[in-house]
Amino acid sequence: MNDTARTIASDGFVIEPEDRRAIEHERDHYEQPQAACIEALKIVQRRHGWVPDAAIPAIAEVLGVGPADVEGVATFYSLIFRQPVGRHVILVCDSSSCFLNDYEELRDALSAELGIGFGQTTADGRFTLLPVCCLGACDRGPALMIDDCTYGPVAPGDVADLLEGFA
């Protein structure tokens, strides 16, 4: 691996030096560089909001693995976004306890408020709405997560207020 400051893939995707260092740091935790793949994808995603196509070979190059390895991982895990997402990602728990606590009403309220369904992003690029596995907040369902914070219980009537806090 050469030590150029920036890794530029053939189609011009740039992994920032800081991100590259972070990936290489992660790589050192494991026996094989492939193990840092998920973390590398998350690092790129933190900077860009999502993982663009061109990032795949760039990450592969940093890790010294094939692009298909990276894409295989990127498309497997639900928290790696291979499509552009909004500035804030709303993960709505759709598992059993929340379901029994009227999650579907919350989901419908969110859809109505934002005008989008699951897998979609608001036209202003503010929110993306996604379902998520049991958030482990079952005692306070229905729960959802916006960016790094979990909220619950969220009544349908709370949705407007809650979303207001996110620019």
Next chain:
Amino acid sequence: MATIHVDGQRYDVDGADNLLDACLSLGLDVPYFCWHPAMGSVGACRQCAVKQFKDEDDTRGKLVMSCMTPASDGSWISIDDDEAREFRASVVEWLMINHPHDCPVCEEGGHCHLQDMTVMTGHDRRRYRFRKRTHRNQYLGPFIAHEMNRCITCYRCVRFYRDYAGGTDLGAFGANDNIYFGRHQEGVLESPFAGNLTEVCPTGVFTDQTHSERYTRKWDLQFAPSLCHQCAVGCNISPGERYGDIRRIENRYHGEVNRYFLCDRGRFGYGYVNRDDRPRLPEWRSDRGDERVTLEVDAALDRGADRLRSARRVIGIGSPRASLESNHQLRALVGEGNFSTGIAAAEQRLLARMQTLNRECGLPTPTLRDVEHHDAVLILGEDLIASAARVALAVRQAAQARREALAAERGIPAWNDAAVRTLGQDRYHPVFIAYPTPTELDDIAEAGWTLAPDDIARLGFAVAHEIDPGAPAVDHLDAATREAARDIAARLLAAERPLVISGGSLGSEAIVEAAGNVARALARRARRGSLMLVRREANSTGLTLMGGAPLEWALDELESRRADAVVVLENDLYQRLPGARIESALEAAETVVVLDHQRTATWERAHLGLPAAAFTEADGTLVSLEGRAQRFFQVFDPAYMRPETRIRESWRWLHVLRADVLRHDVGDIALDAVTLDCARHYPDLAAIVDAAPGADYRVRGLKLAREPQRYSGRTAMRAHISVSEPRAPQDPDSAFTFSMEGYNGFDRPREEVAFAWAPGWNSPQAWNKFTDEVGGHLRAGDPGVRLLAPRPGGYRYTDVIPAAHRAAGDAWQVVRLPRLFGGDETSARAAPIQARADAPVVRLAVDDAARLGVSDGQPLRVAGEHGALVLPVRCEARWPAGTIGVPAGIGPWPAGGEAVSLAVAATQANEEGRA
């Protein structure tokens, strides 16, 4: 050995197998998808479920996946058990949930493992009434078509592509029931073994694109046991013909050679036999200035014979891409003293040396299968992917076999594929590679060196000396090379079975000698090692055994007018020596007769051109690089669909031409007689009659069918020519019929299998019915006979060791690099190969390029004594200084080893040296 009980029957099986493997080896039908005999078990598809009982008295039992269960002694299982049957029916029903109802338009139909298994499990109606998931397909290059909707997610494709063949650009994407097998973005599949996906995929996700435009079902194709002619490995193939064209090539199982896999040059490089511009009639002109006219056979023979009869002396130029029989008939025509092998002197010297080494160095030549059982490999001066790709795949398996050894220590059976890979990680048996550039095996190599040819040889000589101090030492060896040699020697000596691979690709005698010294040293240290030497062309080994003068001798004879006529057999001389040299020799000849199936530059210089049969239209014998004489059989009669053609096997042309010259009565001759005559003439070739059964071979009194029994349209396929159906062509040369009449079964052992089919088994998986055990040998024995047995000889170490390579100012040493795609004379004429080939470049070390002031892509003129060429430059980080790499397959010049000058060219003209 283990005894297992299947549905109450007692069987003896190999206890190291899993139950699926054991049952299939017994001939019992158990359906499966994810398991593959060459790739082991992963337990993904759940199709091979059987019931296993604790003992004889257990009546409940439990379902197990037979592929994941060892065939341990005393196992009691049932395939027929109701619960097992029902579960297998459920599995295939799930697999078919998303599978489209497109069998009628699917190119897998008729040789589809999924079809076979669906019928076997009795699934005949769809209960799933909801929407199917669909996918978009990708462009994957000129070889392979992609239809993901058909995918049943067995994961075989990625397991073959990545785990077996070392590819990195095919992956499994997505999760749950939305899994996609493809590239991370559209583009050409990079692996040179990608074509095997068409057979590895149990259904029609990956299909043969070269077959697609003029598609024919397997049951409507006519087949014969054939041999790949695109390199010297000798892979067995099964070409399929319809309407006078070859439609596709499939792997033909050979237990010692290719087994289940081919390289893409072999599979997709057949297009030259279908070219429209092929000579199909004799062509004649009295003088080179005349227009060519086409002639009937008799007229052509008469005129040819007249000219040859009146000639003072006739030279015959043979060919390492033609059969032994054709070469022999040419030699019979011109006489032993007038026969040239058609191989340039430098290459012929190398071939002769390799033959001697194979016999006398003390180590045997391994078969391809045996290559996989070596535990340390030294490769000197070969990029195996480029020069003998299938060998590279075998070397990869040899390296990966370390994992199986490690797994065995933990009691993990070799067939437990995922577990073996997990335990083994990237630990491989040591492979060392010395070549001017990095090679595609470097990912599994313990070490690789990019060296100039002389330095590769010096490394080899140094290794030999480290193994056996009695081997000559290398003078002025630098410390790093000595260290490397010491390390390699230690690892080879530590191995149970070290393998040395080298060959003639770089045209360096020193490299071959160095490999010989290493082999000799290993033999003296009593190692069970092997030596494999790579030859270039399909019959290079055979022609060397036959003998003959080199091409330059023939040219000299003509140029000096010691001879005034020449007969050239299936050989484009312009590919071998500089054009000017060929030109003046042919110019001097009064008569030039050329036999070929391609319109080559040599053909264009002929007075008489005789249209020869390509390998698909001829029978004959080739000797592969492992010294295996193997027979290939005619797939179809070219005159059946094109009655106007006068294509004949070269040996047939030459036989009648000789009779005509001698004014003998022209009686026809059959292959067996030619083969026998050939065998009698050359002691080294005496065994070739045993390479395959003769034309009188019968099974149950029947000849063997070339066509599956469902072959259709025979009465109609010629209707546009004549409404009356002619008698099927007769084949006096082999035991095969041009018909569906004849034996096509699997229950009587036979070596020569035109196509693999067994009741219920239409896909290539049917080969398991023809083998003694799954992945084993054909029950009648694997075809062919080995000719290059080691024999006691006074082998002595070579002590001619070249000096270290030194970059010498403006004199650049040329290194010619073989290419898998585009580097072989015939397959380079196939359109898909042309589409797949990389644009030719000249390679230069980065520092040298900087010194010359050229950068990537700039045209560079390489000028030598005999010619020049202009190609874009590619600057390589790892490339020996002072050398220039030129690609093979774009004309012969500049030659390897030659000193040339380099100059930045203003524009990119082309190969000035050729004219």
Next chain:
Amino acid sequence: MSVTRYHSQLRQSAAERRAETHPLTWRLRDDGARIGLDEYVDKDGYAAVREVLNRQSPDDVIATMKEANVRGRGGAGFSAGMKWSLTMKGPGIPRGYLVCNADEMEPGTFKDRLLLEQQPHLLIEGMILGAYANHSRYGYIFLRGEYVEAARAVQQALDEARGAGWLGDDIAGSGFDFDIALHTGAGRYICGEETALISSLEGKRANPRAKPPFPGQSGAWGKPTVVNNVETFCNAPAVMAHGAKWYQDLSGELSNDGGTKLFGVSGKVERTGLWELPIGTPGRELLERAGGLRDGKALKTWLPGGGSTGFLLPEHLDSALDFDTIGKLGSRLGTGLLTVVNEDQSVLSLVRNLEQFFARESCGWCTPCRDGLPWTVKLLQALERGEGERGDVELLDKLADDLGPGKTFCAHAPGAAMPLASALQYFRDEFERGVTHPPRTAHADPIPVGQI
């Protein structure tokens, strides 16, 4: 704003929790703040490590853990001591890995979150003991990506522990070296399956691996690897400090299993929450602690330990919540966090929701799970919409059977099959109500296919 940020909370006050009876939670504070290193050490933290690493052999640890019969708290209930005894060690065997499964994603489960966020040092201490017993070289805490606060807490604790010499070379002067890295996931329930977790740890697609070989023989990167749940590791320090008998006695007459368990209740009850109680505590006591069902509704059915356990009826509430007792009822203890369904709620819809979850979270490796679960979901949706056909319920029976143990590659699909099969058994009428028309004939019957 009426919506609050979620914070994990135990329903037992500090006054109620004592070291002798609440080994998992006695140190926790009522304000739910993280127990830092100093506070942890003040409350006897790392004492077990100091004692064991200096005075006991790895085999002693395994023997004690075996005797205490600490059963896997991730849901499978396999004896941790037994697992540790099967890890390959010895000459020629490389030191391997110790992995904490903190990928808590089982529907209805919110227990590990509490331990991770508020008492990560207990986990670290348990892992050090596990590493010592298993001769592990390095540890990973495989934490689900959504547990952001837990990640912060664990990372802080790891840094603290390393700074204080509890991780790294020569731990507590014993000569034993071991360190732990935090590995955060990127979603996918299947990562909770121990072999899939290893695949994911290696940066691959989280496909499970066939057993044998077990991870203890050949796990992460082919090295011996031990995977245990957060709560399982958290039991180890107290077991080692107080002994196997003490641990066994914690559950007294309630159960043959020893120790305590983090139990919880979710669903429409008055007071959802988490409690540390002796294992074997009956479901009725939990329901009482939860104040019964909200709005005075009657209990219809309940899941004893997450989405992959079988439905139980009100009549089962008096049974001991331990692995064997619940197993005999045809369900599984699972994670021990009850999901409660009231009389108004549709089991069919809940099962549809569960199967949707399992279908979506299938890794796609084996056929029954990958293709059988989506079909199950579509049939359930049809029934829910009243568009079922005759034969659909029987088809669901067959699917539930075909997705069962031994037929699929890992336990994911059997986990999905259990609620389906039990719902079909107990609430069959709900399913049958969705059948509204006869099957449509797609084609002639029988189709002539010939014989081979």
